[in-house]
Amino acid sequence: MLQEFSYQAPTTLKDLYSLLKKRAGKAVILAGGTDLMVEMHNNWIAPEMLVDIKKIRELGEIKFSRKEGLSIGATVVCTELIKDKNVQKYYPLLADAAHRIGSHQLRNRATIGGNLCTASPCADMGCSLLALGASVELGSADGVRIVALKDYFTGPKKTQIQKHEVLQRIIVPIDMANAEWGMRKLKRIKGHDLALISVAMARTAGVMRVGIGSCAPTPVVTVDLPASASLDKVKEATFKAVSPIDDVRASKEYRLFMTGEYVESVYAELTRGRSRK
Amino acid sequence: MKISLKVNGRKYTRDASESKNLLHFIREDLGLTGTKEGCGAGECGACTIIMNGRTVNSCLILAVEADGAEIETIEGEAKNGKLSKLQQAFQKNHAVQCGFCTPGMIMSAKALLQKNAKPSVEEIKAAIEGNFCRCTGYQQIIEAVQDASGQLKKKGELKRA
Ligand SMILES: Cc1cc2nc3c(=O)[nH]c(=O)nc-3n(C[C@H](O)[C@H](O)[C@H](O)COP(=O)(O)OP(=O)(O)OC[C@H]3O[C@@H](n4cnc5c(N)ncnc54)[C@H](O)[C@@H]3O)c2cc1C
Ligand code: FES
Ligand code: FES
Numbered sequence: 497m498l499q500e501f502s503y504q505a506p507t508t509l510k511d512l513y514s515l516l517k518k519r520a521g522k523a524v525i526l527a528g529g530t531d532l533m534v535e536m537h538n539n540w541i542a543p544e545m546l547v548d549i550k551k552i553r554e555l556g557e558i559k560f561s562r563k564e565g566l567s568i569g570a571t572v573v574c575t576e577l578i579k580d581k582n583v584q585k586y587y588p589l590l591a592d593a594a595h596r597i598g599s600h601q602l603r604n605r606a607t608i609g610g611n612l613c614t615a616s617p618c619a620d621m622g623c624s625l626l627a628l629g630a631s632v633e634l635g636s637a638d639g640v641r642i643v644a645l646k647d648y649f650t651g652p653k654k655t656q657i658q659k660h661e662v663l664q665r666i667i668v669p670i671d672m673a674n675a676e677w678g679m680r681k682l683k684r685i686k687g688h689d690l691a692l693i694s695v696a697m698a699r700t701a702g703v704m705r706v707g708i709g710s711c712a713p714t715p716v717v718t719v720d721l722p723a724s725a726s727l728d729k730v731k732e733a734t735f736k737a738v739s740p741i742d743d744v745r746a747s748k749e750y751r752l753f754m755t756g757e758y759v760e761s762v763y764a765e766l767t768r769g770r771s772r773k
Numbered sequence: 774m775k776i777s778l779k780v781n782g783r784k785y786t787r788d789a790s791e792s793k794n795l796l797h798f799i800r801e802d803l804g805l806t807g808t809k810e811g812c813g814a815g816e817c818g819a820c821t822i823i824m825n826g827r828t829v830n831s832c833l834i835l836a837v838e839a840d841g842a843e844i845e846t847i848e849g850e851a852k853n854g855k856l857s858k859l860q861q862a863f864q865k866n867h868a869v870q871c872g873f874c875t876p877g878m879i880m881s882a883k884a885l886l887q888k889n890a891k892p893s894v895e896e897i898k899a900a901i902e903g904n905f906c907r908c909t910g911y912q913q914i915i916e917a918v919q920d921a922s923g924q925l926k927k928k929g930e931l932k933r934a
Binding site: 497498499500501502503526528529530533534537538546548550575598599600601602604605 | 774790791792793794797813814815818821827828829830832833834835837838881884899900902903904
């Protein structure tokens with residue numbers, strides 16, 4: 497048995513907002529549970545109330561429009577993102593990144609919103625969405641605000657989300673559709689594992705960015721580079737963005753070295769115009 | 774909270790404790806103890822079941838989240854005392870040693886074969902990535918899934934990976 501808590505599953509955003517407002521700090525949002533259930537199992541947290549948001553229909557939708565781009569509802573799970581036709585067609589980097597999360601069992605439950613809310617430095621959706629210049633929509637009884645993902649992460653497991661807010665959807669801009677891309681994730685084993693470092697790059701006619709995971713207190717991204725930036729310039733911007741540490745999974749030196757290696761190899765792929773893994 | 778769900782085609786309605794995970798609910802409240810608990814934290818896959826057509830770790834889901842769900846567990850495999858094709862293939866190919874991983878492993882293999890009747894070795898490996906086996910070294914399990922999908926060559930010609 498887990499600790500005692502109450503369970504609510506509102507079906508509308510309005511009900512969710514008022515629940516979160518009334519019980520701010522007490523109510524904890526439950527999406528796929530692949531992080532939360534582990535934390536409760538280990539007795540790291542003991543929430544008073546779990547608020548399951550999976551019954552709110554609009555949070556589960558993936559939409560694509562020529563105007564806004566891609567909108568990913570917070571409770572969309574990795575498996576659905578991977579299968580989505582518009583994601584495959586316009587933003588294949590995201591399908592690739594989602595595929596790198598955990599195992600089948602995990603991907604069938606883990607939500608994209610949950611990945612960004614856990615805000616682990618190694619969150620696989622973090623670096624890919626950063627490379628694509630994504631933003632997140634946060635909602636509450638006080639209204640809705642949009643925050644650029646690069647400003648959203650504030651520290652390890654810390655974000656700009658307030659206690660009474662919910663992450664509603666992720667927006668990937670239309671001008672990043674069909675971007676050339678490449679991604680690498682360094683793991684200790686072949687099977688499912690968290691990243692020692694990960695690198696995701698995206699380039700359009702107008703801009704190039706590198707998103708890096710597990711190499712700073714949060715997932716980070718380079719400044720917007722011109723599409724024509726040289727490898728040296730890209731590496732320089734990458735090393736400016738990161739600040740790795742030694743930990744149980746890898747040393748600082750190894751992380752820096754492999755980040756540089758991956759940027760080089762992905763850059764070479766992009767230059768060859770081959771936008772593949 | 775009162776929940777209703779279908780497990781292996783049979784409907785159950787029960788009062789489920791909010792703070793019980795689906796794995797414990799299936800084992801303790803429904804008495805279906807085929808599904809195992811290894812880590813209790815999403816790592817090992819011993820608790821794998823099929824929920825609404827997809828494999829999930831039942832240790833990471835609350836029982837109350839399964840209200841209205843359709844679930845398949847290892848108990849749904851054998852019919853009238855006769856092992857399913859997949860179970861027979863596991864037995865024949867020595868894919869079971871201690872057997873602790875087997876119920877979850879078979880659920881992952883079943884979900885794979887439902888989508889892909891003739892999976893390659895690489896596809897089989899990817900499908901069971903979330904299921905740990907500390908006994909067999911996986912080779913026999915891979916062969917069992919190949920066998921169940923009619924792809925296993927005679928043992929003599931078999932090249933072990
Ligand atoms: C064995 C294992 C392997 C894993 N491997 C990987 C991996 O390779 N790569 C990786 O990136 N991650 C991995 N993870 C971590 C995890 O699966 C992901 O972070 C997942 O995307 C979390 O989503 P969830 O829906 O399960 O979140 P939940 O567990 O439901 O929630 C996570 C946190 O976010 C909050 N939250 C969730 N949704 C919202 C929302 N919409 N608004 C506000 N707050 C919200 C919750 O309150 C909670 O604090 C792994 C986990 C396990 C157990
Ligand atoms: S018991 Fe659920 S994954 Fe190990
Ligand atoms: S047979 Fe013992 S763990 Fe797989």
